[in-house]
Amino acid sequence: MTVQQASRFVVTPSSKAVAADARAVLLEDPGFGRIFTDHMVTIRWSEGKGWHSHSVGPREPFTLDPACAVLHYAQEIFEGMKAYRLSDGSTALFRPEENARRFNESAERMAMPVIPEDLFLEAIEELVRIDADWIPGGEGSLYLRPFMFASETFLGVRPAAEYIFCVIASPAGAYFKGGKKAVSLWVSEHYTRAGRGGTGAAKCGGNYAASLIAQAEASKHGCDQVVFLDSAENKWVEELGGMNVFFVMADGSLVTPPLGGTILPGITRNSIITLARAQGMTVREEPYSFEQWRADSASGNLREAFACGTAAVVTAIGEVKSVKGDFTVGNGDGGLVTETLRNALVGIQRGTVEGPAGWLRRI
Missing domain, CATH: 3.20.10.10 (D-amino Acid Aminotransferase, subunit A, domain 2)
Incomplete structure (x- = not known):
């Protein structure tokens, strides 16, 4: 497995990425929200330290303590946005700065740390680059889900002192069946x-x-x-x-x-x-x-x-x-x-x- 340093992110390509032929079959009818790409972005925030541990790596489960704050006090926010394949083969995002702004407005309302807009956008772009082959053709798109949750282990009604920001992606077809x-x-x-x-x-x-x-x-x-x-x-x-x-x-x-x-x-x-x-x-x-x-x-x-x-x-x-x-x-x-x-x-x-x-x- 090759580890690459890309800007402030450490990039670790997945060793279990879906093969091209199998991916092509999945993209024929991706539906919405039921198929996911090979990688995810994670960044951690700690009180007194700020944002750290920027990584792009294989999509995998989180390990959470039973007393993880989000499970008890629901400090959690998310966004929904899409990446598109353009006619010249390049990819693009639609007004992602607005998603970054709204994400931080949600964070402030939920007493969570705001993430710098440039870091939010960089995280999105890193994931789209590494999983660009998952963007469906035709009218399909790559649905992107940035989210953040309180990850501190504690029981007590107060804002958490630790958070995880993550971005996952899902190829999307029609929303309504x-x-x-x-x-x-x-x-x-x-x-x-x-x-x-x-x-x-x-x-x-x-x-x-x-x-x-x-x-x-x-x-x-x-x-x-x-x-x-x-x-x-x-x-x-x-x-x-x-x-x-x-x-x-x-x-x-x-x-x-x-x-x-x-x-x-x-x-x-x-x-x-x-x-x-x-x-x-x-x-x-x-x-x-x-x-x-x-x-x-x-x-x-x-x-x-x-x-x-x-x-x-x-x-x-x-x-x-x-x-x-x-x-x-x-x-x-x-x-x-x-x-x-x-x-x-x-x-x-x-x-x-x-x-x-x-x-x-x-x-």
């Missing part, structure tokens, strides 16, 4: 995702754990995703279980719920707003009630609705179900605005469409 053109939603009446002053704007595992029972309820009603209303009035649309939401009105304008601490500030959401405004569309970040959603769908004032996020990109919303009855958005199969914005975003991510300066970071 069957490559659905439009997804169905279940409106949660009993569960909310976040409250004011909580962790709704942080990308931490606890938010997703709390949403799973509502997602299970959605599945029981034959829906792909759950949509949450606000916790104060149970009236205003906030976001889906893992995505932001947009509404396309009859006058061509877009409406999306405003950020206010209870909604994750999605990078895809921000990108959609920027692209839509650049195309001359009016975008309003304002409260939108579920009852208004139903009424606008019935009257035709709402033409389309779509969800957006790193994994799903831009996905049309078709049928909406709730205990108060079901309705369909537009023709139930998306629309021109949704398709136009999706094509523009995907084109920028893959380097076939010129986007705003700095959005594509080549590796």
Whole structure:
């Protein structure tokens, strides 16, 4: 096994890397989140020492003490981002600086150490370089999962004194099974995702754990995703279980719920707003009630609705179900605005469409 020194990282290539022919078979239908690449990045943080032990090595399990802080107090955060294969054979990341910024905002909210942006980006790029052969062709991409957790062995309610930052990667195909053109939603009446002053704007595992029972309820009603209303009035649309939401009105304008601490500030959401405004569309970040959603769908004032996020990109919303009855958005199969914005975003991510300066970071 050869150990290489690459910048501040010690790189140890895996001796058990998947063979090229076996990898090719796996990449024919990678799905989402079930196949992983050969390597991972780890960096440790200790109180009084800071960030240290930067390494790129074989993907392998962690050894954790039963009293490891994350297992008891849930100090954990993560990000989701993608690497793309461009037409010239090179690879690129989409707005990774925004992921670094949001990661640190999550870290601050969870009383965890922030990681320098340049170190975050270097860690991502190191993993993409060593596992570049895992990037699928066609419409596939390499999903990257940077995460950090409290690794100190102790029992006591306080911020931990030790952390591990790690990056793993997973080749990705379609997020929704069957490559659905439009997804169905279940409106949660009993569960909310976040409250004011909580962790709704942080990308931490606890938010997703709390949403799973509502997602299970959605599945029981034959829906792909759950949509949450606000916790104060149970009236205003906030976001889906893992995505932001947009509404396309009859006058061509877009409406999306405003950020206010209870909604994750999605990078895809921000990108959609920027692209839509650049195309001359009016975008309003304002409260939108579920009852208004139903009424606008019935009257035709709402033409389309779509969800957006790193994994799903831009996905049309078709049928909406709730205990108060079901309705369909537009023709139930998306629309021109949704398709136009999706094509523009995907084109920028893959380097076939010129986007705003700095959005594509080549590796």
